[in-house]
Amino acid sequence: MSTDSHKTPNTPLTLEFKSSTFSVPVLVLSSDNLVVIEQQLQEKISLAPEFFRNSPLVLDLQEINKHGYVIDIAALTDIIRKAGLLPIGIRGGNVQQNKQALELLIPVYSIHSGGVSNETQKQKKIIPPVSEPKTDTGADVTTTTLITQPIRSGQRIYSVGDLVILAQVSAGAEIMAEGNIHVYNTLRGRALAGVRGNTEARIFCFDLQAELISIAGNYKISEDLDETVRNKPVQIYLQDQALIIKDIVQHH
Amino acid sequence: MARIIVVTSGKGGVGKTTTSAAIAMGLAKKGHKTAVIDFDVGLRNLDLIMGCERRVVYDFVNVINGEATLNQALIRDKNCNLLYILPASQTRDKDALSQEGVGKILEELKKDFKYIVCDSPAGIEKGAHLAMYFADDAFVVTNPEVSSVRDSDRMLGILASKSRRAEHNEEPIKEYLLLTRYSPERVKLGEMLSVDDVQDILSLHLLGVIPESKSVLNASNSGTPVILDEKSDAGQAYADIVARYLGENRPHRFIDDKKGFFGKLFRSK
Numbered sequence: 001m002s003t004d005s006h007k008t009p010n011t012p013l014t015l016e017f018k019s020s021t022f023s024v025p026v027l028v029l030s031s032d033n034l035v036v037i038e039q040q041l042q043e044k045i046s047l048a049p050e051f052f053r054n055s056p057l058v059l060d061l062q063e064i065n066k067h068g069y070v071i072d073i074a075a076l077t078d079i080i081r082k083a084g085l086l087p088i089g090i091r092g093g094n095v096q097q098n099k100q101a102l103e104l105l106i107p108v109y110s111i112h113s114g115g116v117s118n119e120t121q122k123q124k125k126i127i128p129p130v131s132e133p134k135t136d137t138g139a140d141v142t143t144t145t146l147i148t149q150p151i152r153s154g155q156r157i158y159s160v161g162d163l164v165i166l167a168q169v170s171a172g173a174e175i176m177a178e179g180n181i182h183v184y185n186t187l188r189g190r191a192l193a194g195v196r197g198n199t200e201a202r203i204f205c206f207d208l209q210a211e212l213i214s215i216a217g218n219y220k221i222s223e224d225l226d227e228t229v230r231n232k233p234v235q236i237y238l239q240d241q242a243l244i245i246k247d248i249v250q251h252h
Numbered sequence: 253m254a255r256i257i258v259v260t261s262g263k264g265g266v267g268k269t270t271t272s273a274a275i276a277m278g279l280a281k282k283g284h285k286t287a288v289i290d291f292d293v294g295l296r297n298l299d300l301i302m303g304c305e306r307r308v309v310y311d312f313v314n315v316i317n318g319e320a321t322l323n324q325a326l327i328r329d330k331n332c333n334l335l336y337i338l339p340a341s342q343t344r345d346k347d348a349l350s351q352e353g354v355g356k357i358l359e360e361l362k363k364d365f366k367y368i369v370c371d372s373p374a375g376i377e378k379g380a381h382l383a384m385y386f387a388d389d390a391f392v393v394t395n396p397e398v399s400s401v402r403d404s405d406r407m408l409g410i411l412a413s414k415s416r417r418a419e420h421n422e423e424p425i426k427e428y429l430l431l432t433r434y435s436p437e438r439v440k441l442g443e444m445l446s447v448d449d450v451q452d453i454l455s456l457h458l459l460g461v462i463p464e465s466k467s468v469l470n471a472s473n474s475g476t477p478v479i480l481d482e483k484s485d486a487g488q489a490y491a492d493i494v495a496r497y498l499g500e501n502r503p504h505r506f507i508d509d510k511k512g513f514f515g516k517l518f519r520s521k
Contacts, residue, residue, distance in 0.1 A: 150455065
């Protein structure tokens with residue numbers, strides 16, 4: 001007898017939906033020549049075959065579509081599977097490509113974190129900065145928050161996407177973003193990027209004097225900051241769960 | 253159009269009331285009808301500094317509660333007939349103030365006065381909040397030391413997010429920095445933050461620097477705003493500030509060591 005329309009009251013819940021973030025390699029394609037793609041893919045994989053074996057992969061079609069190239073998704077996924085990779089999604093595809101991908105049971109993702117696409121990027125401007133963090137997590141992930149006023153001591157700013165601040169961030173202020181943080185001025189307060197676990201998030205600032213910096217929960221406090229990285233333009237990113245602070249201006 | 257100026261700081265003891273008294277007197281002396289309101293209900297002392305404590309009959313809270321009219325409570329200054337003082341109550345606390353009541357009084361004052369100076373209490377609680385809520389301009393009074401600078405920064409955040417102008421998405425409050433109790437000698441010795449240090453942290457428009465001066469204490473004790481002591485350095489500094497606020501272009505003084513000039517002249521080598 002079928003039980004699918006009945007809930008058995010005494011059985012404990014056997015499943016649960018949870019949200020989780022994964023780091024997945026993205027293959028950005030810029031040519032429609034399948035032969036060349038296959039050849040170059042093999043070359044790349046041969047450099048680190050263990051790393052790539054059965055690795056999940058998202059295909060980024062933005063560049064292809066920018067140039068107006070036509071590509072067959074079925075043929076492309078065949079090549080990728082043959083190379084030992086497992087395509088788990090596409091992004092940046094057009095209507096035709098998205099439809100084809102879904103027919104092949106390959107999910108379609110929207111572009112975010114690094115978005116170049118103008119149609120999907122919305123900009124929101126907050127003039128008087130909010131003092132309470134926003135809680136509407138259902139907001140568009142591509143949202144960038146732009147702030148032009150100084151963030152003063154005691155103020156908190158939260159962005160569901162990237163956070164761009166043109167004015168200074170005072171000591172005692174706290175800025176948080178699920179994406180990247182850019183401060184084109186002095187950063188004296190606390191800056192937390194990738195607060196929902198995005199380990200690819202970065203912090204960029206013009207003058208580092210922060211009380212605390214954090215990416216995806218990995219943090220450093222002011223005392224841990226080396227004198228060589230203070231008071232200058234730096235970027236901060238995560239590498240093997242360690243925060244790396246580097247000059248933005250690279251000297252060769 | 254009347255302008256409401258709040259004199260605020262966050263931290264106590266930095267010179268808010270001295271500044272309110274001096275600024276209000278300075279504006280009135282320049283020919284603008286000015287009212288100065290003491291928002292420090294329960295700890296009033298603007299009337300002391302203005303030398304009118306013996307003439308207080310009704311106060312701010314009486315007017316809010318409808319127990320007196322505004323005209324009954326306003327005290328005309330003995331030195332300048334364009335200046336009026338609305339004293340705080342000494343027997344009540346800050347809960348006696350309501351946003352609606354304060355708003356009504358300010359609206360009424362705006363009809364008759366060119367400038368309304370609100371002397372904020374210390375802290376960031378109700379009294380300070382109401383003092384700044386309706387402001388058009390803010391004079392942020394800061395001492396050259398880190399805790400005062402930090403409190404001013406906090407206050408600036410509140411001005412930018414919790415004022416009427418912020419809540420109604422209007423043009424933000426114009427913020428000005430007044431650095432008080434400044435001592436160039438101590439800055440030189442590294443005991444005090446310099447103007448540049450403070451500007452670096454707050455990045456605000458500097459309206460003026462008031463030097464640490466005995467004349468301020470003397471003026472307070474005698475109940476005459478220090479700006480009336482035209483010979484004193486602090487009095488002149490406040491006069492400069494009023495002139496700059498009204499649009500005059502005056503070079504900054506009292507920033508460098510007084511002895512510096514003569515020191516350079518007579519430097520023996």
